[in-house]
Amino acid sequence: MDNFAFGLIIAITLGSALMVVVSKQLLYSAIALLFTLFGVAGLYIFMWADFMAGVQVVVYIGGILVLLIFGIMLTNKISSVNISHTSLQRGIGAVVTLGVLGFLIPMIKNTSWMQVASIEPNQTAESIGRLLMMDFLLPFEVASLLLLGALIGAAMLSRNTN
Amino acid sequence: MDNLQTYLYISAILFSLGLYGVITRRNGIAVLMGVELILNSANINFVAFARFGGMNFSGQVFALFVIIMAAAEAAVALAIIINVFNNLDTVNIDDARELKL
Numbered sequence: 001m002d003n004f005a006f007g008l009i010i011a012i013t014l015g016s017a018l019m020v021v022v023s024k025q026l027l028y029s030a031i032a033l034l035f036t037l038f039g040v041a042g043l044y045i046f047m048w049a050d051f052m053a054g055v056q057v058v059v060y061i062g063g064i065l066v067l068l069i070f071g072i073m074l075t076n077k078i079s080s081v082n083i084s085h086t087s088l089q090r091g092i093g094a095v096v097t098l099g100v101l102g103f104l105i106p107m108i109k110n111t112s113w114m115q116v117a118s119i120e121p122n123q124t125a126e127s128i129g130r131l132l133m134m135d136f137l138l139p140f141e142v143a144s145l146l147l148l149g150a151l152i153g154a155a156m157l158s159r160n161t162n
Numbered sequence: 163m164d165n166l167q168t169y170l171y172i173s174a175i176l177f178s179l180g181l182y183g184v185i186t187r188r189n190g191i192a193v194l195m196g197v198e199l200i201l202n203s204a205n206i207n208f209v210a211f212a213r214f215g216g217m218n219f220s221g222q223v224f225a226l227f228v229i230i231m232a233a234a235e236a237a238v239a240l241a242i243i244i245n246v247f248n249n250l251d252t253v254n255i256d257d258a259r260e261l262k263l
Contacts, residue, residue, distance in 0.1 A: 006163045010172055017176055020195055021183035033195050036176075040202050043172065046163065047213040049222050052205075059229050064198065064236045071191050071240040075247040093185035097178045104174040113166050116216035127219045128226070136223050143230045150234035157241035160248075 006046060013039025030069050037061050051124040169210035176203035190243040190253045194236065201232045 012035055019032035037060045044053040121127065132140050176199055183196025205225040212221025246258045 003163060013172065014175055014179075017179045017199055020199060021179050021186070026189060026192060029192060029195055033198065036199065037202070040176075040206060043169065043206060044209055047169065047209050048217065049209045049213065049225075052209055052222050052225055055226060055229060056205075059233055060198075060202075063233055067236050067240055068191060068194065068198075071194075071243060074244055075191065075253045088186060088188055090186055093182050096185060097182040100181060101174060101178040104177070105171065108167055108170045108174060113214070115166055115214045118213070118217035121217055124219070124222070128222055131219050131223050132226075135220070139227060143227055146234055147230060150238050154237040154241040157238070158244050 005042075009039050009042040009046070012036075013043065026072050027069075030065065030072060033068070034061060034065055037065065048120055049124060051128055166210055166214040169206055169213075173203040173206040173210070176200075176206065188254050188256055190246065190255045190258075191240070193255060194239050194243075198232065198236070201228055204228060 016032040016035035016039065020029045020036060023029045023032060037056060040060075041053040041056040044050070044056060180196045180199030180203060183199060184193055187193045187196060205228050208221045208225040208228065212218050212225075215221070243253055247253050250258055252258075
């Protein structure tokens with residue numbers, strides 16, 4: 001049962017990721033991205049990172065994906081019902097992609113990865129919170145500054161000046 | 163399911179798909195989707211190494227920072243794309259190659 005669920009999640013993740021990059025309709029790409037992000041959240045759960053899975057759903061699906069769909073809606077005329085988009089340089093793209101994949105897959109296969117046996121943690125949110133507030137306090141504050149800057153920058157950029 | 167390589171393979175394939183999207187797409191928003199795929203594959207790697215390196219939570223914290231960065235990046239990139247659309251009437255990134263109008 002576990003293996004079946006795992007295989008299903010991998011299939012959903014990779015299949016819809018393929019849809020994202022080959023689909024002719026921009027909105028279909030966005031919907032396929034939804035399933036990819038859900039699949040990645042499922043993979044997080046298999047890696048005992050349930051807090052990360054929650055953050056993935058809330059931030060990626062609830063935030064970034066909605067933003068992307070807003071972008072699609074705002075950058076198309078209402079008359080152009082068929083929001084299509086084309087790809088170009090498919091050949092070059094496939095060659096580069098397969099080159100990268102042909103480099104990565106044997107590398108992963110041939111490296112002897114050191115794995116440490118570990119037990120399932122009782123709580124993840126508490127440990128992450130402790131790390132954020134103690135070991136990673138400075139990056140945490142810098143990240144909040146980055147978010148503030150990005151917020152102000154995005155509002156300034158998208159304001160209609162004329 | 164319980165070995166590191168499986169997750170690294172998934173992440174490598176996801177990265178390649180994202181790269182393919184970034185190379186072949188012409189619409190700015192579709193390119194952004196490819197970037198999101200690449201960031202997700204990096205996140206899978208972070209969490210997988212954390213899980214199989216003795217359940218170290220630092221990897222998950224790094225993945226959290228990557229998600230924060232992705233949110234900021236998506237907001238600014240979409241603002242830029244909407245600006246490009248308002249000025250040039252297209253979101254085709256090949257047409258937006260000049261800095262000045």
